[in-house]
Each structure stands twice: as structure tokens, then as C-alpha cells.
Amino acid sequence: MDLRAVSKLLYQLKLATQETTTKFERETGFSITRYELLLFLQEQGECTQTVLQNELQIDSAAVTRHLKLLEEKGYVVRKRNSENNREVFVKPTSKALTDLTTCQNEHEQTQANLLPLDDQEGAALLELLTKLVK
Structure with missing residues (x-):
């Protein structure tokens, strides 16, 4: 691919990302990052902030900001490791698990609007x- 084609491809990717994440947030009420974070916690249960940071591939300050917002909304509980004060454990609340299930059930029908692609x-x-990310 020449540089112009690469530039055009990346620009379309940028536009698609903006459009789809905006639609996702409007439909679900969750930012895509916080939704992924909650889904990971739903699957894994309690884990450290470092594990979340590595899973989501974002910096520690961003994880802390997302968790602070989720904690304020009653979706997660954070506690310091009593044996290593620098380590913070995070776990989802029952409210988070209930709201995730409700969100998944309510938006099953709107998935085609969010991402108009078939399974393949x-x-x-x-x-x-x-x-590309790797």
C-alpha cells in the first residue's frame, strides 16, 4: 500500500471508531472502556488494578480514573492489599453484575445498529x- 492509501485507511478507521463508540455509549449508557472493564471483572471476579491495566492496555492513571467513576456509581469496590499497600484489589458489585446483564438483554436487538456486520x-x-494492535 502506498502512503496515501494507508492514510485513507487509518482515517476511515478513526471515523468508524468515533461513530461506533458514540453510538455504543448513547445506547448503553457505558463508555466502551468502562464496559470492557466491567465485563472483565464479571468474568474474572476480584483482581488487581495492574491486571486490569494490562488487560485493557491502558496506563495506570486511566485505570484509576475509570475505577473512580465506577466506584462513585456503585459498580466496583476497591481495597488496598493489607500485605502490599501499593497493590489495589478491585471487584464488581452486585449492582454492576445486575446492570451488565440488563444492558446485555436490553441491547441484544440494537447490536446490528451498533456494528452492522454479520458474524463472519x-x-x-x-x-x-x-x-494491528500487536
Whole structure:
């Protein structure tokens, strides 16, 4: 690919990201990052902020900001490790688990509006984006 084609591709990717994340947030009431964070906690249970940072591939300050907002909304509980004061454990609350389930059930029908791809196209796009991120 020449530089112009790469530039055009990256610009379209930027526009698609802006459009789809805005739609997602409008539909669900969650930012995509906080939603992914909560889903990870739902699957894993309690873990450290460092594990979340590594999973989401964002810096520690960003994880702290997201967790502060989620804690204020009653979605997570944070506590310091009594044996290592620098380590913070995070776990989802029952409110978070209930609201995630409700969100998933309510928005099952709107998924096509959020990402108008069939399963095969979605899987192919995920594979390509994962390759770009690595």
C-alpha cells in the first residue's frame, strides 16, 4: 500500500471508531472502556488494578480514573492489599453484575445498529484489528 492509501485507511478507521463508540455509549449508557472493564471483572471476579491495566492496555492513571467513576456509581469496590499497600484489589458489585446483564438483554436487538456486520465479518474485523494492535 502506498502512503496515501494507508492514510485513507487509518482515517476511515478513526471515523468508524468515533461513530461506533458514540453510538455504543448513547445506547448503553457505558463508555466502551468502562464496559470492557466491567465485563472483565464479571468474568474474572476480584483482581488487581495492574491486571486490569494490562488487560485493557491502558496506563495506570486511566485505570484509576475509570475505577473512580465506577466506584462513585456503585459498580466496583476497591481495597488496598493489607500485605502490599501499593497493590489495589478491585471487584464488581452486585449492582454492576445486575446492570451488565440488563444492558446485555436490553441491547441484544440494537447490536446490528451498533456494528452492522454479520458474524463472519465481525470475526474477520476483530482478527485484523488485533493484528494491528500487536
